[in-house]
Amino acid sequence: MATQTLPEAKAASATIPTAVDVRLLGLRKSYGDVVAVDGVDLEIAPGEFFTLLGPSGSGKTTTLRLIAGFERPDVGRIELSGVDVTARAPYERDVNTVFQDYALFPHMTVAERKPDQLSGGQRQRIALARALVNAPKVLLLDEPLGALDLKLRQEMQIELKRIQRDVSEVGITFVYVTHDQEEALTMSDRLAVFNDGRIEQLGTPAEVYEHPATEFVAGFVGISNVLERDGRRFTVRPEKIQMHFDGDGDGGGEPGRIRDVVYVGMFTRYIVELESGGELTVVRQNLETSSADALESRGRRVRLEWRPEHTFDMERPGGHE
Ligand SMILES: Nc1ncnc2c1ncn2[C@@H]1O[C@H](COP(=O)(O)OP(=O)(O)O)[C@@H](O)[C@H]1O
Numbered sequence: 001m002a003t004q005t006l007p008e009a010k011a012a013s014a015t016i017p018t019a020v021d022v023r024l025l026g027l028r029k030s031y032g033d034v035v036a037v038d039g040v041d042l043e044i045a046p047g048e049f050f051t052l053l054g055p056s057g058s059g060k061t062t063t064l065r066l067i068a069g070f071e072r073p074d075v076g077r078i079e080l081s082g083v084d085v086t087a088r089a090p091y092e093r094d095v096n097t098v099f100q101d102y103a104l105f106p107h108m109t110v111a112e113r114k115p116d117q118l119s120g121g122q123r124q125r126i127a128l129a130r131a132l133v134n135a136p137k138v139l140l141l142d143e144p145l146g147a148l149d150l151k152l153r154q155e156m157q158i159e160l161k162r163i164q165r166d167v168s169e170v171g172i173t174f175v176y177v178t179h180d181q182e183e184a185l186t187m188s189d190r191l192a193v194f195n196d197g198r199i200e201q202l203g204t205p206a207e208v209y210e211h212p213a214t215e216f217v218a219g220f221v222g223i224s225n226v227l228e229r230d231g232r233r234f235t236v237r238p239e240k241i242q243m244h245f246d247g248d249g250d251g252g253g254e255p256g257r258i259r260d261v262v263y264v265g266m267f268t269r270y271i272v273e274l275e276s277g278g279e280l281t282v283v284r285q286n287l288e289t290s291s292a293d294a295l296e297s298r299g300r301r302v303r304l305e306w307r308p309e310h311t312f313d314m315e316r317p318g319g320h321e
């Protein structure tokens, strides 16, 4: 299991919850030559908001469909509240599903209004209300906000989280699928990062973001920033790096040159080539910097400094399991 690859101290809060609502044991599912889910072990506690995060094609939907019973695993077992449901039909499982688009049937009306006359947000609120009305033990959500524009998506994230907090008192567990790292970090109690049908890392948002266990996780959840120094491979997050322009400060830190500048309004992203090899992305809030200032710094010589406690050792690529 992927949790075993975590350093011991960090694995503590990612370890198995005492009460288990959803348990997946050695799940494997292939379609022809494609292994969609490749040995997934997972335990989710009652009332938990648990997210399956990963790029397109990494096996998230298949895992969800296996839990729902729309698919049968080739190998492995699915338990709900300690009961083996692997061979049970979807309607024999205490589980409801909310999909991205087709949660409402086009011919059905909500108080005389057809679904296509409702906004995306209204449609998903109704889909969610319907999925919750018979109080399932587990609610499965497959990219439910994926079709909404950014502003509405952010509003719905907060609303969904509030609903989950309210209903979690009656014990509804949310298993949420998204490819959006920010969404996963915002909403989840814990998350599993999927890559190629496997769980690459499992933990709380802070654990996964601050202590990415593999290079894949470091790059998928946030900006990767991997450096190699003295035979050590490590990552340091962009917001933990201080950037001094030449002549500033005490002259400490690693020298480099700003290769590229991306102005993002609230902040600016600087891509810095280091003299000792490698490249780091640095993020700076635009406290006093205008876009013109930021863009003019391209090509300038800088020194980058970070604290040792903000660096984390990486496994070798492909080193998991
Ligand atoms: N019904 C299917 N038939 C064939 N291949 C499938 C089917 N469902 C999923 N796959 C394949 O399995 C892999 C995982 O898919 P999926 O679980 O949908 O990933 P995700 O939801 O993370 O995008 C992909 O390579 C996908 O093409």
Ligand SMILES: [Mg+2]
Binding pocket: 060, 061, 062
């Ligand atoms: Mg999917």
